Amino acid sequence: MTADAATLAAIATNRFGFGARPGELLAARSDPRGWILQTLRHPYRPPDELAGLASGQELLAAFLAVRAERAAERRAGGRAGAGTTAAPAGLDTVRERLLPHYVAQAAARCRVAIASDTSFRERLVHFWSNHFAVSIDKPICLGLAGALENEAIRPYIDGRFEDLLYAVETHPAMITYLDNQRSMGLHSDLGQRVARRAPEAAQGRTGLNENLAREILELHTLGVDGGYSQADVTSFAAVITGWSIGGGEGRFAAGEPGAFVFRDALHEPGARVVLGRRYAEGGMAQGRAVLRDLAAHPSTARHLAKKLARHFVADDPPAELIERLTRAYMVHDGHLPAVYEALVRADLAWRSEAYKYKQPCEFIYSTLRALDVAPREPRPLLGSFEALGQRHWSPGSPAGWPDSAADWDGADALMQRIQWSVALGERVGDAHPALDTAEAALGPLATAHTRTALERAASGSQAIALLLMSPEFQRR
């Protein structure tokens, strides 16, 4: 509990940041807590590495354009063979056009994470991006997931949760990932029109899609045990009908292509009750009011507090720590820096035992930071994340990547890390004396056992592999 200054500096850089770069242990030593918190003292400015990336709106517009081209081709090609293709048309073209954007985004994200001297802030960006996960397994989200992080998360992580929540839920990435763009009230203008004109065609085209509403309640705000019911899900889904994107096909063409739009014609009219509170009709404002109340709800405070504590401190974080963060959230009206500060100031977060097994991305970032290596070519760099099982923005579900050792410490996963470390060791070779690197990255956390193993290694490159695979480098 009463660790010395050098140990506290090593914890500050490894547990709260993405791992120590050369010199950071010294920089953090005089005031480890202050070293962490100063990363949030400056107003937000986008990192230089992100300059020149296409916006989410541009990328979504490109996707919609491919889809429209394909639809036109199908119409021109007549009815021959219609409806029998197994794969949705145009997917290859979508990949071809959007993959370079994804690669550029992911590479930029890595460069920031590797080079950042404010890596606590950067870790928070990744934490929130994963909290509001959008997975590129869904073709439309290739490129959008990175845009969501840069546009709706980065600028909001040091403000109030309510604003972060609103920015995310109205970003085209989230709207399309969770299928809200065509969710339609049965009594909306459009719903009524379809039902009147072609009742037989209405099935599957009118009515709610409850995906976004459910995941906002379950994953983004209250948490699964946060006290909502199926009726709340359905009601909230009706509230956010009309939250859509511009430039779709047919009836959904209006609006700037790829941008968020509120489509009044889809919106289920009338007052709704969500979590026992009545929300008067108000178009877009009705949904915004529900989000505001969700952000202020004690279940949300607890849910977020627990996730933060789990991410930074331990898979099964101490109840006292969760309580402390929950209180900070409630007392400060969801002002996130107050919650971060409560975390950093808590002694429970500084225990010298490392409880967190690094996720693959943390392992890669901390390695490249320790070795001060920033690969220039994006594709081999991104291949590393893929090989170790954590391709950027692809958790495969809206729950995001899991955050416990049991999710990441499979036998084969360990073998992949070993193989990767060996390959990397062979690349950097003797340029990085492993003992010096261990001292600069781990300081007093490097055990005598590990130091001996490094001294006795058969080669410089083998020593690097052993350092990276040592128990103390695998945890934080």
Added chain:
Amino acid sequence: MRTRRDFLAAGAQLSLGALLVQALPGVSFAALPGAGPFVVVILRGALDGLSAVPPFGDPDYRNARGPIAIARPGEPNGALDLDGFFGLHPSMPLLHGRYQAGELLVVHATASAYRERSHFDGQNVLENGGEHPSGSASGWLNRALGALPGRGIDGLALGQNVPLILRGPVPVGSWAPSALPEVEPELIARLRDLYSDDPTLAARLDAATRMDALAGEESASGAMGGAMTGAATRAPGSGGIGRLKTIAETAGRMIAAPGGPRIAVLDAQGWDTHAGEGGAAGQLAGRLGGLDQVLDALRSGLGTEWQRTAVLVCTEFGRTVQVNGTGGTDHGTGSAAFLLGGAVRGGRVLADWPGLGERHRYQGRDLMPTADLRSFAKGILRDHVGVPEARLADVFPDSAQVSVARDLLRG
């Protein structure tokens, strides 16, 4: 209209709760020495059982499903007939072949103990084998392994990491194709020494080296993009089925090898069809077609060992009976499951069919579950894997009311 068929004989738990708990020990003990391999395939995201196994004979089916309904057998793009009431989705011809060979048992209107609609809680319940999402940090397959005499590494997760269903005190292996070069044994020895004070990492390293030895040359044959070698990144979303087929086929060989694992788990994602689900063609059809091939790859990897194998394909819950406003289906309750393999007494559909009319549905919206998935799992564990009946209560706690399904296997 109701298709009870062999249901009573199977002894699965009825919604009526009318069945007596089967007290007879069955044939399990005699079967122990020759116990066969058991593979569980988890379809994450909630499989639409009403499309995978369309009940075309139900008078409400076509109406409820509208644009995503699968046509009757014999009609264009129609279902592959199973028993005149249920069919198989037309994109699964290989699986249909297994049915005709008597190696596929289809279970319908089934669910775990979970009755809410969160994927993640639903998967937790499916995997921890209890009644509550956070009830246990170990999975029922690991506890089943704990009830067997150990022979080394008996459990294998197909993937880099181990899903909850196989986690627990019994050490298990994991395996996935690697794009990275193999490591010299000399370095492994040094790491063994480095991990001598770290039992967790030591156990993982041990399991990894054993699984690599079993997989043999397959470990280098992965179709992944090269890491550190400059190869292009695999196009996201494109490599899913090909990779799974490679994994399934290798898994079959690992299981069939002498000293291979007796229990394995394979995950397949992407079943959450909220929008644009499609009918005979489209999104779900593509997924099911892929699953059809993955299961066949497993069979071909197993070779003759297929004859001694049972495979359970299951999901965390089903989807709404009614199509939603975006041509898809939302989270539901009852779904379908498959039990296949040469050891399975197949060619049958087990279903206490509740009907699809609104008043027959669970909460007016979902397929009513009438059979507890644990019943079939228990039956397989006892009669196929060789878990003593007395230990089933550890494997599935709080499930005394869930009977052990009988006669799932060839005699």
